[in-house]
Amino acid sequence: MDNYIQVGKIVNTHGVKGDIKILPLTDDMTRFEKLKSVFVGEEKLEIEISKVWYNKGFVMLRFKGYDDINKVIKFKDLLLYIDKKDAVDLPKDSYFIYEIIGIKVYTSEGEYLGEIKDVLQPGANDVYVVKEGSNEYLIPAIKDVVKSIDIDEKKMIIELLEGLI
Numbered sequence: 001m002d003n004y005i006q007v008g009k010i011v012n013t014h015g016v017k018g019d020i021k022i023l024p025l026t027d028d029m030t031r032f033e034k035l036k037s038v039f040v041g042e043e044k045l046e047i048e049i050s051k052v053w054y055n056k057g058f059v060m061l062r063f064k065g066y067d068d069i070n071k072v073i074k075f076k077d078l079l080l081y082i083d084k085k086d087a088v089d090l091p092k093d094s095y096f097i098y099e100i101i102g103i104k105v106y107t108s109e110g111e112y113l114g115e116i117k118d119v120l121q122p123g124a125n126d127v128y129v130v131k132e133g134s135n136e137y138l139i140p141a142i143k144d145v146v147k148s149i150d151i152d153e154k155k156m157i158i159e160l161l162e163g164l165i
Contacts, residue, residue, distance in 0.1 A: 003083060003084050003085075004039060004044060004081035004082065004083060004084065005081060005082055005083075005084055005087055005096065005098060006025050006079050006080070006081055006098075007024070007025055007026045007031070007032075007038070007080050007081065007082050008022040008023060008024050008025050008026070008032075008038075008059060008079070008080040009022065009023045009025060009077070009078070009079050009080065010022055010040070010075045010076055010077065010078050010079075010080065011023045011058070011076070011077070012076060013069050013072055013073055013076065014055075014060055015069070016068070016069045017062070017067055017068070017069070018062055018063065018066045018067045018068050018069060018071055018072045019051075019060055019061065019062050019072075020060070020061050020062075020063075020072050020075060020076075021055070021058050021059075021060060022058060022059040022060070022061055022080060023058060024058070024059050025079075028088065029054070029059050031088060032049070032052045032059050032061065033052050035049055035082060035086065036048060036049065037049060038061075038080045038081065038082060039080070039081040039082065039083070040075055040078055040079075040080060040081075041075070041078040041079065042078075042079075044081060047063045047064070047065075047066070048063065048064040048065070049061055049062070049063060049064070050062050050063060050064040093149075095149065095151065097119045099151050100116055100119055100128065100149075101116055101117070101118070101119065102115060102116065102154060103115065103116045103149070103151075103154050103155060103156045104154055104155055104156070105128070105130045105137075105139065105156045105158060106155065106156070106157055106158070107157070107158060107159070107160050108147060108157055108158070108159050108160075112132070113130050113132060113135075113137055113158075113165075114130040114131045114132030114133075114135060114136075114137065115130065115131060115132065116128045116129065116130055116156070117129050117130070117131045119141075120138075125140055125141050125142050126140075126141040127139065127140055127141065128140075128141055128156075137165055139158060144159065144161060145158050145159055145160075145161060146158055147159050
């Protein structure tokens, strides 16, 4: 199992001193201030963070030893990861998206609907994209619908509200 969690995507460089612009893939973008290092790209190259600041909804980072645009341009479009041990503690009944992806979804009557393939975050609540064959269902992540989640068993039970499917 992968021991890393995605926390951002490098979308561009910023200036000529090696700063990079990060699209945060986390609910708390200030979490970067608490990190000493991140892992870059699929190779998980560990790089120490020397500076963090914010600009128009983006996280701006400078890596220690990467003080020139030519040293960081190669990181554009790569994902940033942290070690799972550095993950923030979530409140009870809250989960990381990576924990939800792949869960099998059943109705309270025991009917199998499919597997969660994606989690959309359109606003007030998350929406689970459940697929089985050519069928796709959008399930709102609200207490009236989601009755139980068992991360270890990779199983979710939902209550079908009228008009949901």
